[in-house]
Amino acid sequence: MDSNHPIKVLFLAADPSDATRLRLGEELQEIRQTLQQDNLSDLVVLIESACLSWEDVNQSILKYEPQIIHFSGHSEGMGELCFENEEQQIQSLQPTKLIALFQSRIASIQGIVLNTCYVKSQVKAIAPYVPFVVGTYREMGDASAITFATEFYRALSHNSTLVAAYQSGYDRLQSEGLTVDWAPVLYAQGKRDQSAQILTQLQNGNLLVVNSRKRNGLIICKRFHAEFAGPGSAVGSAFDANCERVIPVGDFSLVSEDDYDDRQKAFKIRRQWIRLLQQFTDNSVPLQRAQMILNQFKQYFDQATIAQVPDEVFALMVGVLPSTVNQARSGPL
Secondary structure (H helix, E strand, C coil): CCCCCCEEEEEEECCCCHHHHHHHHHHHHHHHHHHHHCCCCCCEEEEECCCCEHHHHHHHHHHHCCCEEEEECCCECCCECEEECCCCCEEECCHHHHHHHHHHCCCCCCEEEEECCCCHHHHHHHHHHCCEEEECCCCCCHHHHHHHHHHHHHHHHCCCCHHHHHHHHHHHHHHCCCCCCCCCEEEEHHHHHHHHHHHHHHHCCCEEEECCCCCEEEEEECCCCEEEECCCCEEECHHHCCCCEEEEEECCCEECCCCHHHHHHHHHHHHHHHHHHHHHHCCCCHHHHHHHHHHHHHCCCCHHHHHCCCHHHHHHHHCCCHHHHHHHHHCCC
16 A cells, blocks of 8 residues: 555445444444554544445545445345435345446545455455455454454555455464454455466466466366366366366466476376365265365465355365355364
């Protein structure tokens, strides 16, 4: 973030209930106290707006011109943000309205923090239009939500990038033993741009190799299944030209190999990863297959990285339903 100007954060309640507004006040108080103790309160300006209707939200954004919008609370149902309509009745907000709002103000809004529960549909809807979106796909306790937000804004006040601030918040949860599979998930523009570039390279038939010197990998989604290419694996060429989506995992990078022997070695490593997934899919119990792929990823990647891989992608890798992966994430592994 720009260290020459204070960062303006607009805090809004995820719904107009008294309980949610109380949590918003507690969250703000905790963050303010932390910044004041560290003499950082001039670097991050926290603005609380008593928005009851969607029109209130629009007016607040126009008035304060925030760089970050922070929704706090428990939201409703499947994660819908809620506001009062003209009859003062609580009404859920459709993702299309969020999209319209952020499309018109994309230059000023740099990040959205949905510190609420079950906001998967909202995050996916607005992620293409905002450089940085954080949300939680499952239920998260108030203490954990406040801990994450406090460390996130402390890191921002130290001139961290939004992505680095997210990692600081996640690490704080982990250090206090609060990290589980409901931890906040990050969608960052840079990662989406990287995925698009990799997908183009693979669909064009380029032969590349996952960097063997880094803890990284590439999930390659095809029409009816997905594969994982770990460090040293060959990707691209004719066997990946039909891929429809790619997800880089970890500190990802690709290298080119011109030497024939090095290419053959990369092909063998790719086959080894394919055989490993086949061992998982040979298990006849779907929940056990889901647990096996999650356990395998936990050997290589931290929980924050794993949390960013959607349930449906893990499901494609081992032939189960996304709900089975969700169940495996929530239970003891």
